[in-house]
Amino acid sequence: MAYLEELFELPGRVALVTGARQGVGRALALALARAGARVALTSRDAASLRELGRELEPLGAEPLLLGLELTDAAAPARAVEAVIERWGRLDVLVNNAGLSIRGPAVDYAVAEWDEVFATNLRGPFLLAQAAARAMGDGGRIVNVSSTYARVAVAERAAYAASKAGLEQLTRALAVEWAARGITVNAIAPGATPTQTRRAVLGTAEAARARAAEIPLGRLGSADDLAGALLLLTGPAGAFITGQTIVVDGGYTLGVA
Numbered sequence: 001m002a003y004l005e006e007l008f009e010l011p012g013r014v015a016l017v018t019g020a021r022q023g024v025g026r027a028l029a030l031a032l033a034r035a036g037a038r039v040a041l042t043s044r045d046a047a048s049l050r051e052l053g054r055e056l057e058p059l060g061a062e063p064l065l066l067g068l069e070l071t072d073a074a075a076p077a078r079a080v081e082a083v084i085e086r087w088g089r090l091d092v093l094v095n096n097a098g099l100s101i102r103g104p105a106v107d108y109a110v111a112e113w114d115e116v117f118a119t120n121l122r123g124p125f126l127l128a129q130a131a132a133r134a135m136g137d138g139g140r141i142v143n144v145s146s147t148y149a150r151v152a153v154a155e156r157a158a159y160a161a162s163k164a165g166l167e168q169l170t171r172a173l174a175v176e177w178a179a180r181g182i183t184v185n186a187i188a189p190g191a192t193p194t195q196t197r198r199a200v201l202g203t204a205e206a207a208r209a210r211a212a213e214i215p216l217g218r219l220g221s222a223d224d225l226a227g228a229l230l231l232l233t234g235p236a237g238a239f240i241t242g243q244t245i246v247v248d249g250g251y252t253l254g255v256a
């Protein structure tokens with residue numbers, strides 16, 4: 001057990017997880033708390049984080065509930081400042097918050113394109129920038145991408161392009177900040193039936209059809225991502241940077 005603790009535990013570490021109210025962000029925040037980290041959570045509506053906050057308290061995560069609107073370019077720096085004010089340090093940033101506005105490319109509105117890019121690419125960059133300034137003696141940044149960064153499907157041009165941009169941003173920042181002891185990596189989930197995505201995945205029949213395209217034979221869950229996160233944030237991942245771990249049951253292999 002001590003060996004596993006040495007590889008994956010985060011005692012005394014401080015983590016910031018965006019978009020943590022539900023779905024993937026909630027599962028990732030719980031994973032970090034269970035590994036011993038103190039955790040700051042964000043939502044556009046901070047009050048909506050209270051339930052998760054109550055769940056994290058007994059784990060010793062001392063949850064800090066923050067409001068964060070990623071389309072506001074000044075907001076990321078404020079969120080990082082609040083973390084520093086509370087704990088005096090930031091060790092892990094998880095850029096999980098994201099937005100998908102689906103629609104035919106010929107009719108796609110500029111406002112929708114801008115909102116998707118501000119949420120999925122500019123916001124995570126500004127958070128990473130503020131975090132890197134605050135991470136004194138090194139840190140870990142993990143961006144949540146998507147299999148749609150590499151598999152092209154209709155009616156998701158803005159989302160797919162923003163996530164592909166996020167993966168290249170991951171590599172660019174990894175190179176630039178390696179000398180500061182900061183690793184920058186990404187996790188790319190496949191279709192995960194979280195609260196907001198259930199409607200997109202559609203009926204039980206549509207979900208079954210999607211699962212049939214996945215070599216491991218099922219849709220992923222938010223909890224399937226916890227292991228990749230703990231690898232990238234714990235001591236075990238100290239020498240991994242600029243990488244994207246695809247957690248999709250083999251979907252992108254295209255062999256189902």
Ligand SMILES: NC(=O)c1ccc[n+]([C@@H]2O[C@H](COP(=O)([O-])OP(=O)(O)OC[C@H]3O[C@@H](n4cnc5c(N)ncnc54)[C@H](OP(=O)(O)O)[C@@H]3O)[C@@H](O)[C@H]2O)c1
Binds near residue numbers: 018020044070144197
């Ligand atoms: N679920 C999937 O199938 C799937 C597959 C691949 C990748 N992903 C990625 O995984 C991440 C989490 O996905 P999810 O399905 O759990 O939830 P989600 O509904 O895609 O989004 C996660 C959170 O992002 C926050 N958010 C959205 N717009 C925001 C904005 N303008 N400013 C600040 N926060 C904003 C929302 O939090 P509040 O409403 O509380 O503000 C939301 O709960 C996303 O980056 C998503 O693209 C998901």
